[in-house]
Amino acid sequence: MNSPHPRQGDDTLNGVITAAFGRQYEVDVSGQSAAASSGTAQSLLKCYPRGKKSVFACGDEVEVSPNSKDQGVITQLHPRRNLLWRSDAFREKLIAANLTQVIIVTATEPGFSDLLISRCIAAAENQQIKPLIVLNKADLTDALPAARKILAPFERLGYRVVELSAREGAERLRPYLAGERSIFVGQSGMGKSTLTNALIPEARAATREISEALNSGKHTTTFARLYPMDGGWLIDSPGLQAFGLAHLTPDDLAASFIEFHNHLGKCRFRDCLHDSEPGCALRAAIEAGTIDPRRFEHFKLIREEITQAKRQTQGW
Numbered sequence: 001m002n003s004p005h006p007r008q009g010d011d012t013l014n015g016v017i018t019a020a021f022g023r024q025y026e027v028d029v030s031g032q033s034a035a036a037s038s039g040t041a042q043s044l045l046k047c048y049p050r051g052k053k054s055v056f057a058c059g060d061e062v063e064v065s066p067n068s069k070d071q072g073v074i075t076q077l078h079p080r081r082n083l084l085w086r087s088d089a090f091r092e093k094l095i096a097a098n099l100t101q102v103i104i105v106t107a108t109e110p111g112f113s114d115l116l117i118s119r120c121i122a123a124a125e126n127q128q129i130k131p132l133i134v135l136n137k138a139d140l141t142d143a144l145p146a147a148r149k150i151l152a153p154f155e156r157l158g159y160r161v162v163e164l165s166a167r168e169g170a171e172r173l174r175p176y177l178a179g180e181r182s183i184f185v186g187q188s189g190m191g192k193s194t195l196t197n198a199l200i201p202e203a204r205a206a207t208r209e210i211s212e213a214l215n216s217g218k219h220t221t222t223f224a225r226l227y228p229m230d231g232g233w234l235i236d237s238p239g240l241q242a243f244g245l246a247h248l249t250p251d252d253l254a255a256s257f258i259e260f261h262n263h264l265g266k267c268r269f270r271d272c273l274h275d276s277e278p279g280c281a282l283r284a285a286i287e288a289g290t291i292d293p294r295r296f297e298h299f300k301l302i303r304e305e306i307t308q309a310k311r312q313t314q315g316w
Helices: 114-126 141-156 166-177 192-199 250-256 281-288 293-314
Strands: 013-021 024-028 044-049 061-066 071-077 083-087 092-097 101-107 130-136 160-163 181-185 224-229 232-236
Touching: 024 071, 044 061, 083 114, 092 181, 101 114, 101 141, 101 166, 114 130, 114 141, 114 250, 114 293, 130 141, 130 166, 130 192, 141 160, 160 166, 166 192, 181 192, 192 232, 250 293, 281 293
Parallel strands: 044 071, 101 130, 101 181, 130 160, 181 232
Antiparallel strands: 013 024, 013 061, 013 224, 024 044, 061 071, 083 092, 224 232
């Protein structure tokens, strides 16, 4: 058993949340960084938050007060470097904290949403987390050209795209994970858990066959879990079909689209909405071919959702 973290008091330990399910959390108090921890049962405590609020995420660094051999209470949250989360007008979902990399997993089949990719990238860019796109099931060559075409606008922006087959070539991803604090995100059925199992065999994450009738994967991972690996760690997260960004302002959203950076603030009117106003720098960039029309459509769709969420929140 590893020695515990230095105690903050007579009855508190430092730890890292390695799994989050409801109001219960698994906290590693092994005495090493989460990246180096072996995750042995002796170093893991089942913990609950103090009070009614549950505001913690996988990857959070916390203080816990043990109240038995394998249980404790979370007493304090240490400052986060960043937080990946999604929200709509009424709910928010914390996904993971203290990340260096968001890995957006897509696949040649079932079909995937490029709008969802833009949402994930916007959330990552807003928190200064670098995105990486994985195209899984690249061995299904018939569907490969169509998938590449969807991802081409992101690749042109400089976002890294790694093609592989999780069942046979997952090791191709390992160099991108070394020393990083990464999370797999994406729609169900893209192969996130299969990738996790291939890279970390002891994870034994559950996998299921794709539901052909719905052209969508069945949800197999029901909570986020952190696995130490290669000097960093990797989080496998539940499949998602929505990624609301109601917590962003329209200006935050625009700033998260990196291709807008050279054009923001250059419109004729300071309060330009980039719709039909004359002298709009973003629309001029679209006409010049420096902003992809599809990405601009994504921006407008997400911005309208943010506006509608604000109206719903305010009751008008």
